[in-house]
Amino acid sequence: MIGILGSEWYKLQKSKAIFLLFAGPIAGLLIGLVVDINLLPGEAINKWHLALLSMNLNYALLFLPLITGVFASMICRYEHQAGGWKQLLAMPVTRGKVFIAKYLLLVTVILGMQILYLGSVFVVGIVHGITDPFPMVIVWKSILGGWIATFPLVALQLGISIMWKSFAAPFAVNVCFTLPAILAINSDRFGPYYPWAQPFSMMYIGGNTEDVFFIPWDQLLTVVGGSFLIFFICGYLYFQRKAV
Amino acid sequence: MIGKLVAQDVLKIKRKGIWFLTFLGPFGVVALQMVNYGVRKAYLLQQSDDDWAYYISNVSAFSPFALILGIAILTSFMASIENETNGWKQLTALPVSKMAIYLSKFTVLVMLLFLSSILLALFSLSYGVFLNLGDEIPYLELLKYSIYPFLASLPVLALQLWVATVSKNQGIPITVGVFGVILSYSAYVLPDWMIWKWPSLLNQWNEPMINVLFGLTFGAILYVIGMVDFMRRDVK
Amino acid sequence: MEYIVETNQLTKRFGKEIAVDRVDMRIPKGEIYGFLGPNGAGKTTTIRMLLGLMKPSFGSVQVFQKFLNEDRLNILKKVGSLVENPSYYPHLTAYENLEALRKVYGIPKSSITEVLELVRLSDVGNKKVKGFSLGMKQRLGIASALLHNPELLILDEPTNGLDPSGIIEIRNLIKRLPAERGITILISSHLLSEIDQIATTVGVLNKGHLIFQDTIERMREYSKQKVLLSVSDREHAWQSLVAAGIKAELHNGMISLKEKSDEKVAQAVRSLVHNDFSIYRVEEEKGSLEGIFLEMTTEEKSL
Incomplete structure (x- = not known):
């Protein structure tokens, strides 16, 4: 397993796709720097929350779900290009392990991106001269919570990217699921149950104390966990049967 | 000659799901409103005296970035049809100019997106009638808010086609598309000169027609730049 | 076995x-x-x-x-394999391609240089494979197949x-x-x-x-179609062979024996020598393998 993971990391690290890692955090940084957080309405207990709020809408709602799909397509691209799957699966590895290794690689990359994003939030705060103590909840809930919320999305996108050679097709599927999230987050009834709205609701930190420390465990376990299991198992089984 | 190339390109997009996406885009935009109105119709109808105008504004809140996404997806599809089969090589070996090849791709994309826009108007109209928003149906407004964003998005189309045809790695145009969507989602804070803002029909003069004119002009300019670059490059 | x-x-x-x-x-x-x-x-x-x-x-x-x-x-x-077109990662160099495989096998790095040497790709080991000619890709494919011995x-x-x-x-x-x-x-x-x-x-x-x-x-074996004899006075020689009960034909100035087992050939030669014909050459006409192959595959008869 270590061998496959090492090999997967090696292939990704040698491709230019890895630079995509910086795209989101840099975009977040620019948005955060442009928006004057002191002008944002609402009283907050901590100005860091405002900084995060100004950056999150674009990043968590659209960028994060969409980019997971792009990453998934990237790490399948070089396998599709010139018989990579054939070569990989003729080696003494099980298909299951290959699938898991690709999956682990993806979530690791997303974690890396989340950590860079945290760095962006920090820089924005410093530039805007925020003196309030840095709330660790941003790390736990926004960064790690948002990361975990992408697990099911990554599983689905990996499955679809294995299925289709083209970039556009998995992306189209991704878009079809991500756009409704814009509506879903405005709905109390549907928002909590829509997997593509989860990264946003996890990364979101509300203005009052109750919201701030509130991690919706039920929701996390049922919606994120449930959809993760469904997508992961479907992708896993599909890959077992795929003819190469 | 260009007619034949267009016919060939139309043939090539068969069974690739492109027609389906052309239909799905406008349908999806209206379907979001079906959910929206289905869940809280009473509340939404209270928001405004002019139910049709409010409904149209709800639909057109989504259509700009559905359009931007659609453009990114369709252009990438068009390019990958050639990339996957080494088609560029075969195509440029035909006795046609590279200019015609590029123009043909652009034409097909414009046709597909125009069809999408018309479908958007039809779907919006149908659901609006179903919602019983009033007897005075604003046909002109419906058409305007379906066609104008499309015309205003032509520079994005020209840009995406350019990037997609010259990139071997389709991850590049898709990533450009992702940023386009994010930009168009924040259209209200963007400066007026950003092409991703234009499909939203917002500008400081409150005159959608300006965006349409900008779209047509800069669409043509970007198209020419893309085409010249495409012609200049060697076929891989 | x-x-x-x-x-x-x-x-x-x-x-x-x-x-x-x-x-x-x-x-x-x-x-x-x-x-x-x-x-x-x-x-x-x-x-x-x-x-x-x-x-x-x-x-x-x-x-x-x-x-x-x-x-x-x-x-x-x-097992090492090369199926159909060679498989490779275009964005990696030849060395890196093998390195990606090596990590899965978990074998020492020295095997990479070894197989690159074996297929004579050492010089271009640090070039990206997407620029390789078909022959170089093919050799890289064989190197990948041999990597883990x-x-x-x-x-x-x-x-x-x-x-x-x-x-x-x-x-x-x-x-x-x-x-x-x-x-x-x-x-x-x-x-x-x-x-x-x-x-x-x-x-x-x-x-x-x-x-x-x-x-x-x-x-x-299937391709050994006939044995040819070049002799003096071939008309008479052929007649004497047929008279002796040996199946033979005459064409293109050569006698061809239909039965090509060693004994039959020896018997024919002995008979000719006995009758004072000079034998210049005894040769085997090799039917092309292509011919047999074509015969096998077109008629689809089981051999």
């Missing part, structure tokens, strides 16, 4: 079409098994099943006397698209391997001349059926 590869009634069906039909392949240890058949005969499908890339519709595959569906991982540790090497059309010097180079490489490394090789081709120069055992596949499987010598 110890078989490295043994299939039993191996069958693959795609919908209604049967691509591989009840194939019983036997590859003895240390042999170079030439897997011959026209394009579309089912060679690649068979090879994919041998590697577990495809599941058989029916029948079984045994490699190293273990069933593939039970022991796939242990088997594949000792396999005991069985499966090469599907390895000389496809190569120029003559490239073909010779690969042929010599393949010929060396059984002796130097004790490898058993399965090599497929649609060119008989290719197999003829390299294989020790041959299997011929046509329309999914294995219509011939034996040593290359046995295959060549």
Whole structure:
């Protein structure tokens, strides 16, 4: 397993796709720097929350779900290009392990991106001269919570990217699921149950104390966990049967 | 000659799901409103005296970035049809100019997106009638808010086609598309000169027609730049 | 005999079409098994099943006397393969391509330089593979297949698209391997001349059926079509042979013997000498293997 993971990391690290890692955090940084957080309405207990709020809408709602799909397509691209799957699966590895290794690689990359994003939030705060103590909840809930919320999305996108050679097709599927999230987050009834709205609701930190420390465990376990299991198992089984 | 190339390109997009996406885009935009109105119709109808105008504004809140996404997806599809089969090589070996090849791709994309826009108007109209928003149906407004964003998005189309045809790695145009969507989602804070803002029909003069004119002009300019670059490059 | 590869009634069906039909392949240890058949005969499908890339519709595959569906991982540790077009990662260099594979096998790094040397790609080891010529990609494919020192090497059309010097180079490489490394090789081709120069055992596949499987010598037997005699006074010589009850024909100024076993040839020669005819030459006319191959595959008769 270590061998496959090492090999997967090696292939990704040698491709230019890895630079995509910086795209989101840099975009977040620019948005955060442009928006004057002191002008944002609402009283907050901590100005860091405002900084995060100004950056999150674009990043968590659209960028994060969409980019997971792009990453998934990237790490399948070089396998599709010139018989990579054939070569990989003729080696003494099980298909299951290959699938898991690709999956682990993806979530690791997303974690890396989340950590860079945290760095962006920090820089924005410093530039805007925020003196309030840095709330660790941003790390736990926004960064790690948002990361975990992408697990099911990554599983689905990996499955679809294995299925289709083209970039556009998995992306189209991704878009079809991500756009409704814009509506879903405005709905109390549907928002909590829509997997593509989860990264946003996890990364979101509300203005009052109750919201701030509130991690919706039920929701996390049922919606994120449930959809993760469904997508992961479907992708896993599909890959077992795929003819190469 | 260009007619034949267009016919060939139309043939090539068969069974690739492109027609389906052309239909799905406008349908999806209206379907979001079906959910929206289905869940809280009473509340939404209270928001405004002019139910049709409010409904149209709800639909057109989504259509700009559905359009931007659609453009990114369709252009990438068009390019990958050639990339996957080494088609560029075969195509440029035909006795046609590279200019015609590029123009043909652009034409097909414009046709597909125009069809999408018309479908958007039809779907919006149908659901609006179903919602019983009033007897005075604003046909002109419906058409305007379906066609104008499309015309205003032509520079994005020209840009995406350019990037997609010259990139071997389709991850590049898709990533450009992702940023386009994010930009168009924040259209209200963007400066007026950003092409991703234009499909939203917002500008400081409150005159959608300006965006349409900008779209047509800069669409043509970007198209020419893309085409010249495409012609200049060697076929891989 | 110890078989490295043994299939039993191996069958693959795609919908209604049967691509591989009840194939019983036997590859003895240390042999170079030439897997011959026209394009579309089912060679690649068979090879994919041998590697577990495809599941058989029916029948079984045994490699190293273990069933593939039970022991796939242990088997594949000792198998190297090159299926159809060479597989590679275009964005990596030749060295990096092998490194990505090496990490999966978990073998020492020295094996990379070793196989690069073996296929003579050391000079371009640090160049990206997307710029390689077909022949270089093909050699890289063979290097990948040899990386982990396999005991069985499966090469599907390895000389496809190569120029003559490239073909010779690969042929010599393949010929060396059984002796130097004790490898058993399965090599497929649609060119008989290719197999003829390299294989020790041959299997011929046509329309999914294995219509011939034996040593290359046995295959060549079929090609010995007639023995020709060049003699003095050939009209009379021929008549004397026929009179002696030996089946012979006269054409193109030569006598050709229909029965070509050693005794029959000796009997004919003895008879001619006895009757004072001068024998200038006794030669064997080799029918081309192509001829036989074509005969086998077009008439689809079982040999």
